[in-house]
Amino acid sequence: NKMDEKPFLTLNMSDLDEHIVPEVKKLTKSSFDVDAVVDAAGELKYLNQIKKTLQEQFKNPEENFVKFFTSKAYEGVQTAKVKAQFLEITSKALKQFLNDSINDRLKSAIGTNEEVAIKAQESPFQSVAVEAETTLEQGEEDNQKIVTTEEETDGFNIVKAILRVKLDVSRIAARDTQSYFGILCDDNNRKPLCRLYFNTKQKYIGITAGDKKEIRHPIENLDDIYGLSDKLLENAARFE
Structure with missing residues (x-):
């Protein structure tokens, strides 16, 4: 017998892949079937x-x-310039697609099917269509410099999970900017719930106090947001 150069299955006990578990079970004595194992391999x-x-x-x-x-989103001739532009656009779309997928799983984990209203982050295929027109005809717009990070999306979901006891989740929206990630009530700038300042080494959560002045609370990690639950709920109570 000659072994394959590349293994058909790699099992890492310190980083277990849940998709591999059913395949490993097929190799146990009680379930072993040569034909099934060969097919699975x-x-x-x-x-x-x-x-x-x-x-x-x-x-x-x-x-x-x-x-x-490019051929799915752009109908013109794929010149060298177009190829270069779509290389960047495709890379950005792929990253946003991953962020959207992670965001969907997070929403499911907190028990809500509401869509995350992040205006600055479009779906990857919408981004390809929009950017194909704007970059080729007008150049990059300022808002395309805004990149909603996975950490900001995670932070938004944590805040939404905290505030859902005060507000219907459909009223909690997000609006990303170059300097901060804003979380609003009713998608209204005059109803700020908080701001996530995650673009610097020291991260902050900005919450408006009773005098309507924003106070920035430093955090070390996303779990620290839960420690600000009382302040977040107190601010959200103004918009009930």
Whole structure:
């Protein structure tokens, strides 16, 4: 017998992949079936290669990969300039797609199906369409410099989970800017719930006090937001 050069399954006990567990069970004595194992091995071998390829494309998209998405969003001739622009657009769309996927899982975890109203962060395919027009005809707009980070999205979901005891989640919206990530009631600038200042080494949560002056509270990590629950709820009570 000759072993494959690449393993069909890799098990890391310190970082267990939940998708591998069912495959490992097939190798146990009570469930062992030679034909089933051979079929699973063949499928896993190619599955892992495809996942690896996707991971590489997400990090550094190849020309043909970018060309595929360009053809779906742009009907003009793919000149060298267009290719260069869509390389950046595709990379940005892929990152936003991952953020959206993570955001969906977070929303599910806190028990709500409400859509996150982040105006600055569009869906990846909308971003491709919009940027294809603006960058090719007018150049980059200022708001395209805004990048909603995963940490900001996580922070927003934590704040929303805290405030849902005071406000309906449909009233809690987010609006990202270059200097901070704003969380508003009724998507109204005059009803600020808090601001996330996550663009610097020292992170802050800005909460408006009774005198309507914002007080910035330093935090070390996202869990520290829960320690500000009373202040967040007190501020939100103004908009009940």
